[in-house]
Amino acid sequence: MGTDRQNGSLYTNITGKVATVEFGHPASNSFVIEMLERFADEIHKLSDNDTISVIVLKSEGDRAFCGGASFDELVAISNLEEGKVFFSGFAKVINAMRECKKVIVGRVQGKTVGGGVGLAAACDYVFASEAASIRLSELSIGIAPLVIAPAVARKIGTAALCEMSLAPTEWKSAYWAQEKGLFSKVFDDIKELDKELDFFADKLSDYNPDALAEWKAVLWEGTSHWDTLLTERAAITGKLVLSEFTKNALSKFKK
Structure with missing residues (x-):
């Protein structure tokens, strides 16, 4: 399912009852809009696939897990509609993960920024490496983590979200993220992480798929308004990105 590298790549590999979705992009595994659309579609498709009961979400390579939104596309936004889209x-991706009938297990092997933190928060269980430090850098470029905030706060609470987002240049360690509830397990090396992750996903996929689906729905209770909420938040962020302040901040950042 790969595309040319500029648009990133997205592959799904199914082994037994476990589907592994792997995304990649040369710019620290960040997301361009086309890739986010494909990613959401893929999660919806897997949600309806009766042959699987667990999804493992991972990114390419052994460095950054996800650099968030594509910087080049962010800089290119020129009107409100483009910003909202x-x-x-x-x-769309967070809502697809939330509505997905399968349990989603995240594999976070390295640094994670902005939207990538939202992605990790939308997983149901997360294996991380010691190198998986996290940062919400949005305020430093003139926007705010509005779209991902509900997903992140659901995992770590408002106080930790506040602490993290108001210090946008500060990295939080993988152990901080585990203590706050974003990461379920942290390993000091990737080899050990992958061994444990495979074992966990296989075991999970042997449980009653209907029980898993019903239980996942309960775990996400009270979030059905996110369909509207996250889209409204996207429109506000789109407006912020067009402000003079943000344009200046982005051009400085680019240099």
């Missing part, structure tokens, strides 16, 4: 990409 761009930030709706992450809204």
Whole structure:
């Protein structure tokens, strides 16, 4: 399912009852809009696939897990509609993961920024490496983590979200993320992580798929309004990105 590298790549591999979805992009595994659309579609498709009961979400390579939104596309936003469409990409992915009938297990092997933190938060269980530090950098470029905030707060609470987002240049360690509830398990090396992750996903996929689906629905209770909420938040972010302040911040950042 790969495309040319500029648009990133997305592959799904099914082994037994476990589907592994792997995304990649040369720019620290960040997401361009087209890739977010494909990603959301893929999660919806797997949700309806009766042959699987667990999804493992991972990114390419052994460095960054996800650099968030594509910087080049962010800089190129020139009107409100483009801004809303761009930030709706992450809204669609988070909502697809939330509505998905399968349990989603995340594999976070490295640094994770912005939308990538939202992605990890939308997983139901997360294996991380010691190198998986996290950062919400949005305020430093003139926007705010509005779209991903509900998903992140659901995992770590408002106080930790506040602490993290108001210090947008500060990295939080993988152990901080585990203590706050974003990561379920942290390993000091990737080899050990992958061994444990495979074992966990296989075991999970042997449980009653109907029980897993019913239980996942309960775990996400009270979030059905996110369909509207996250899209509204995307429109606000789209407006922020067009402000003079943000344009200046982005051009400085680019240099």
